[in-house]
Amino acid sequence: MKNIIKEILLTEDQITARIKELGRMITEDYKGKNLMLVGILKGAVIFMAELAKNIDMPVLMDFMAVSSYGKSSTSTGIVRIVKDLDCSVEDKDILIVEDIIDTGLTLSYLTDNLKKRRAKSVKIVTLLDKPERRKTEVPVDYIGFKIPDEFVVGYGLDYAEQYRNLPYVAALKEGVYSSKTDNVVF
Ligand code: XMP
Ligand code: MG
Secondary structure, three states: OHHHEEEEEEOHHHHHHHHHHHHHHHHHHOOOOOEEEEEEEOOOHHHHHHHHHOOOOOOEEEEEEEEOOOOOOOOOOOOEEEEOOOOOOEOOEEEEEEEEEOOOHHHHHHHHHHHHOOEOEEEEEEEEEOHHHOOOOOOOOEEEEEOOOOOEEEOOEOEOOEOOOOOOEEEEOOOOOOOOOOOOOO
């Protein structure tokens, strides 16, 4: 596993500490509100579980899965809802939980989509942000870490569905993800 990793960008301790801070901020900001976390499958699962444990108030938790067609590491910008929410968002204060914001296209689409369904408010929390890659303006309310433009895995993030369970965030070696086959090259 280690030979595909160039460098650990964020250790488990750094991530845990930052999520505690985010949890405290969110608890403060959502006092008296009807908070519903909407996790974006599958990348946000580990972050959302850890974040939810650090929010000290009742929260609803639901999930959506979106796809940008295929398993490729490059975002096409075409967003398709693969799994929709089970609960209604009407009159709820929605906090979209994402693993990473890259071009911003996914979140821009999702924010509009949830607003149209009459959510009371729609905000975004992301574990990671790659600001250099942004193609569209998206207001991101809570950011765990800004990272450089590198393809990362771990803490929920995958390459070809692998490495989500790494407890840290790591950059892949160059050449690993440039393969057009979508298979990891060892
Ligand atoms: P956009 O470009 O719409 O895309 O902001 C966000 C989605 O792109 C995926 N993504 C990554 N996944 N390592 C990953 O494992 C990365 O470095 C990376 N960059 C973008 C991810 O699915 C995210 O939800
Ligand atoms: Mg992904």
